[in-house]
Amino acid sequence: MPMSDDDATTRERIAAALRTEPHGATALSATVGVPKSAVYRHLDHVARSVESATDDEQFLVAPPECRECGFDRFDDPLNNPSRCPECRSERIAEPEFLIE
Numbered sequence: 001m002p003m004s005d006d007d008a009t010t011r012e013r014i015a016a017a018l019r020t021e022p023h024g025a026t027a028l029s030a031t032v033g034v035p036k037s038a039v040y041r042h043l044d045h046v047a048r049s050v051e052s053a054t055d056d057e058q059f060l061v062a063p064p065e066c067r068e069c070g071f072d073r074f075d076d077p078l079n080n081p082s083r084c085p086e087c088r089s090e091r092i093a094e095p096e097f098l099i100e
Contacts, residue, residue: 010032010034010038010042011042011045011046011049013031013032014028014032014039014042014043014046015046015049015050015099017031017032018046018059018097018098018099019099021098022062022096022097022098023096023097023098024094024095024096024097025039025040025043025080025094025095026094028043028097036080040078040079040080043078043097044078046059046099047059047078050099057099057100058099058100059097059098059099060097060098060099060100061077061078061095061096061097062095062096062097062098063077063095064077064079064080064081064092064093064094064095065092065093066084066086066087066089066091066092066093067089067091067092067093068084068087068089068091069084069086069087069089071084071085071086071087077095078095079095080092080094080095
């Protein structure tokens with residue numbers, strides 16, 4: 001029996017959104033109606049659930065990227081860095097997530 005949006009948990013709604021197209025935390029926040037900081041906590045659990053499931057799905061992350069110098073080797077891609085460690089710019093594109 002299909003689950004309606006009202007019956008789905010926040011993590012299930014996040015996973016459903018990520019199965020359709022890539023989203024950043026800001027877009028997911030607006031889509032599922034939770035604060036951006038909560039989205040990052042939920043994403044960690046969604047990633048673990050997808051990786052431990054028996055289907056052939058993968059949780060993919062396009063890492064954050066500095067818009068000034070292009071740096072994209074941040075330590076934790078499931079985080080929203082405030083500054084680039086290379087050039088100290090605060091112009092950081094947030095990471096995007098997808099379940100494929």
